[in-house]
Amino acid sequence: MRGQGAPEGIKDLLGSRTFQYDLTELPGLDYLSYPTGVIQQAQELAADAFGAEQSWFLVNGTTTGIHAAVMATCSPETALLVARNTHLAAFSALVLSGAMPVWIQPECNSALGIAVSVTVQALEAAFAEAASRQLKVGAVLLVSPSYFGSCSDIAGMVKLCHQRGVALIVDEAHGGHFAFSQHFPQSALSQGADLAVQSTHKVLGSMGQSSMLHAQGTLVDRPRISRALQTLQTSSPSYLLMASLDAARHQAVQQSTWAEPARAAQRIRDGLAKLPGISVLDRNNCACAGVLEVDAMRITVAISGLGLTGWQLAAMLREEHAVIPELASLKVVVFALGPGSTLQHANGLVEAFQVICHAGGDKQPDSERNASAQRDDSQVLQLGVRCMQKEPQMAIKPREAAFSPTERIDISQASGRISAELLCPYPPGVPVAFPGERIDSGTVELLQGVQRYGGVVMGASDDTLRTIEVIQ
Ligand SMILES: Cc1ncc(COP(=O)(O)O)c(C=O)c1O
Incomplete structure (x- = not known):
């Protein structure tokens, strides 16, 4: 109907032309699951632009790309070596593939409570x-750049993986722009990674949900990726999303796209460097092994000398200065720049920080006052370090945990039981309980401590943490 049946309200909001292009897989428009026409052409242009041998358009985000990458490389008979600071999608990939996780511990900056890198040694x-558990490794999955823009030594990891004939999958959700300027870190593909998954909708200009999966080399069976994507993706993909991926590729390859955003990022770094109480994360002050580069387009501001938490600062920036951080944690706020970032945005951000950093007296926003009265930052950070150091004890596979009957019990009774939940304290954003892992008294103590001292535990089905879901 080419949008004629679209409801008036949404047509008024988005314009009726949007709906004329909200098409389905009609003759001449190709098929995402078996592309031979315009979608194939667009994917080939993408592969060329991003430095891949083959690229796939994704209409359910990087999440689907991670699922397909793991399903194509792992099986219930193999292990996935996976960094413990990866996205939730890694958990569901373990459930879908049936692989056994072997955890890679990330390096954390303990003063800031953030996980920034993975080392070749880890x-x-x-x-x-x-090897000691006689597990055959199917693939390795790492995240680089981190949420904080720090990039690990992907070339070093590639060498280690390829010596063993194992494919390296890089969750490059926040690094879709790396291939397009010498001011950005090297992309995972240019360092030899076998598969890279990018949220084109995050740093590049495509629409929400649209991402890309890129492949090169011979270690990964590419038809297996296509088959996994046929299983995982809808048979009615949105042409608006796919067209936006094609347009984002076209925009990204124009050098002019990056000139102003790169200047804006530099202006922010220069402006913030002059202010008291804060510092911007760069390669030299990460205080962590394994950080090779920091993305110029990601500004992680460490705010330890400001007398505010990242959550308080984020609220002030939003409520009083209309500046929206990408992410906030106890000791940092993070800003993400992209093709739409201008010098005017940069000036606005620097001016907001000038006001906040030079303001004396009572700086806390009302919305954060109660939370902060109960918070003990140093305790939260210390507990964060203990969370990162805690040795996981995998009792059953995540897939088995996902399909097992569960029960809710009082958390005081949880020691010795197997978790059905993924519980992740912030800081540091590294899980202390993963579905299939045995809970011990240390786990319970950490979870209760983080909550008592004002940290945040994500993923708990009972946010009071009085009860927990365990395997029966
Ligand atoms: C590091 C990382 N990986 C994967 C994802 C999932 O990406 P998407 O939202 O495109 O599915 C995210 C989303 O925030 C992410 O931050």
Whole structure:
């Protein structure tokens, strides 16, 4: 009907032309699951632009790309070596593939309570653990850049993986722009990664949900990726999303796209460097092993000398200065720049920080006052370090945990039981309980401590943490 049946309200909001292009897989428009026409052409242009041998358009975000990458490389008979600071999608990929996780511990900046990198040594240790447990490794999955823009030594990891004939999958959700300027870090593909998954909708200009999966080399069976995507993706993909991916590729390859955003990022770094109480994360002050580069387009501001938490600062920036951070944690706020970022945005951000950093007296926004009265930052950070150091004890596979009957019990009774929940304290954003892992008294103590001292535990089905879901 080419949009004629679209409801008036949404047509008024988005314009009727939007709906003329909201098409389905009609003759001449190709099929996402078996592309041979315009979609194939657009994917080939993408592969060329991003430095891949083959690229796939994704209409359910990087999440689907991670699922397909793991399903194409792992099976219930193999292990996935996976960094513990990866996205939730890694958990569901373990459920879908049936693989056994072997964890790679990330490096964390303990003063800021953030996980910033994975070292080649940590990956080597994970390979050694898999060997000692006689597990065949299907693939390695890492996130780089991190949420904080820090990039790990992907070339070093590639070398280690390829010596063993194992594919490296990089969750490059926040690094879709890396291929397009020498001011950005090297992309995972240019360092030899076998698969890279990028949220084109995050840093590049495509619409929400649209991402890309890129492949190169011979270690990964590419028809298996296509088959996994046929299983995972809808048979009615949105042409608006796919067209926006094609347009984002076209925009990204124009050098002019990056000139002003790169200047804006530099202006923010220069402006914030002059202010008291804060510092911007760069390669030299990460205080962590394994950080090779920091993305110029991601500004992670460490605010330890400001007398505010990241959550308070984010609320002030939003409510009083109309500046929206991408992410906030106890000791940092993070800003993401992209093709639409201008010098005017940069000036607005720097001016907001000037006001806040030079303001004396009572700086806390009302909306955060109660939370902060109960918070003990140093305790939260110390507990965060203990969370990162905690050795996981995998009792059953995540897939088995996902399909097992569960029960809700009082958390005081949880020690010795197997978790059905993924519980992740912030800071540091590294899980302390994963579905299939045995809970011990240390787990319970950490979870209760983080909550008592004002940190946040994500993923709990009972947010009071009085009860917990465990395997029966
Ligand atoms: C590091 C990382 N990986 C994967 C994802 C999932 O990406 P998407 O939202 O495109 O599915 C996210 C989303 O925030 C992310 O931050």
